[in-house]
Amino acid sequence: MADAVVIGAGPNGLVAANVLADAGWSVEVLEANPEPGGAVRSDRGVDPAFVSDLGSSFYPLAAASPVLAGLGLERYGLRWSHAPRVLAHPFPDGSCAVLERRPEDTAEALEAAAPGDGEAWLGLYRTWERVGPGLIGALFTPFPPVREGLRLARLVRAGGGLRLARSLVQPVRRLGEEEFRGAAGRVLLAGNALHADLAPEAAGSGGYGWLMSMLGQTYGFPVPVGGAGALTAALVRRLEERGGTVRCGERVTRVLVRGGRAAGVRTA
Template sequence: MQSGDPDAIVVGAGPNGLTAAAYLARAGFSVLVLEAEREPGGAVRTREVTLPGFRHDLGAAFFPFGQTSPALVPLDLPGAGLVWRHAPIDSAHPAPDGTCASIARDVEATARSLGEDGPAWRRIAGWHAATRERLLNALLSTPPALGPLLRLGPLNLLRLAQVALSSGRGFATRTFRTEAARRVVPGLALHTDVGPDDPCGAIVGFMLTVLASSGGFAVPEGGAGAITSALLRRVEERGGALRCGARVDQIIAREGRAVAVRLEDGQELRARRAIVADLAAPTLYLRLLASELVPERVQRAMRRFRQGFGTFKMDWALDGPTPWSHEDATRAAVVHAGDSLDDLSAFTRQVRAGALPEHPYLVIGQQSLVDPTRAPAGRHTLWAYSRVPSSIEGGWAGSRERFADRIEARIEELAPGFRQRIIARTIWAPDDLEAMDANLIGGDLGGGSADIRHQLIFRPVFPYFRYRTPLRGLYLGSSYAHPGAGVHGACGRNAALAVLEDEG
């Protein structure tokens, strides 16, 4: 980057921040990215956290948007060194009764797995194959995205609306006949904080389900940090710069325009044209901006901002692959542990009541099955999380080990002998995840609740849903803006496009 003040400062080097920086740099802006931590990536990082030689993803680990997102595809991350790996099965959903519905990029393999629900799956997969690019453009563009929506066509819009207006349970029971198939879409929705019985909750799980059948739950060779490295390469090759260990303490405004940031050490850095914040919305509006710069209505909205569920994550070093009872799970990138619709509903009720789930729903990742760089020869990593309350009575110190044991017992139900394979484990309670990445408030992975009342024009607050803020020159480009969670880069790209539009 040339000496002097940059055109744009991006606060936060998570995937959205780096995507915003890449688009601005491609447009000819001089860009400086500031990251509070010692390394970039936010929740998209990889470290040896159990034993030497075992590489674990700290946050995000599987990337259905990685090869399909209209924000990432133009950046050609494979051309920047990123290598994607795929398992034969993308998402397996076993239960103790021996059933297992599985989703793969091979439509016929999925149809065989679903048995009598195979024809229903062929219809869904066929519709998705015909509409995927238009659908992703519509869902990931700046709202209201009328042009992309209209290009879907009236019949496709009607079909999408039927899904969007359904609960996960309603859509599943209307679409599938078997309990095994019915637990897939509601189970995938619990990647966020959307339960099976939530109104208008089906769309989250539906999108993850169909993306598993197209982009798949892809694994970056070498770890999630490889995505961060590829994005950073795209920023730096156009002259952008990254500065780590630079925690922003305040955003400075003059005459109604954001013009600079002040670091924790007191240093002030000016931006000639724009500041893009890859930050939690409450952090931006309540901590980094002086209160007189933020409308009282926005301050009130941020004080009552609804975060998503907390997350309790574990990493294991294993002396062999997880011994799943069902063969599909032994070949799956991701295994979901949720026995039935009623099991998922009971789990959701317990978390919302502030209790630790008795029978935790789990998202379980098996990266080392397809990426041998993750573990020493003959050994494996395992990655898993459950959704939990953000805080519990008495704090996490007294409950960490107990709930970790409960998670291992849950896996043991589906993979007898699992505990005997464990060499080491690492536990991440919600407060640990927030300490790792300040945007994960209370262990919330999603940038706020995915409830329909927090989407579209209400994310994060009306009328500031199009990445602009009450201050000219300041933009929100994090997952707290539309379309929310997922490593798709769309929040950052759309914020960058807003900058370019305003700057002519």
């Protein structure tokens, strides 16, 4: 009998299973689909000569995660690859808004397109330098993130809190219009907000566009060599080395509760 049953072999379930296994627990992961990974999978279905990612394909939050870094997945075959530039948004006239690896380079191109926009970009990056570590800590701390949340609140207050809070909750279209004179800076923010399936007019899209843009400046948008499935494969190999198991084709229909505590699961 396992100490823990993890429902779902997506990246969150596999990371949780590995952390529990590191603590000495026996762990079984049950996945309804024929293979593990959830949205972090790849195959050769389009053309046998090429690997195609089936869901997500780039991982700035994985690169930023202290939890994932602590798993040492490089020992289990994971290798990250970076493009020379993080991303680009082409315009109809053939020009591009480009997110470079260095914020100074991004700012230089924005400045050339619209005077003043380079300094505006560096201003957003300086805000990130102040509050980014606290924000990352809050994102990757077990909920509720009390200690990291208090630390982040202090950083926000010290860094022009009201203005920052307003920027994070407003639509990305408005944030872009307020920060930048030209289109390039605006589309860098808006394009990154769309990764959360948020419309440019949606509340909170400004914060997400800023977060993803700054993650790109700090960590890049790395991809696993061999496709998204390589990340899943490394997590599975690590878990199995520690005695954990992943069982696919096992759809959980009910969590069994006894005395107010989870005691097991029932599968289809």
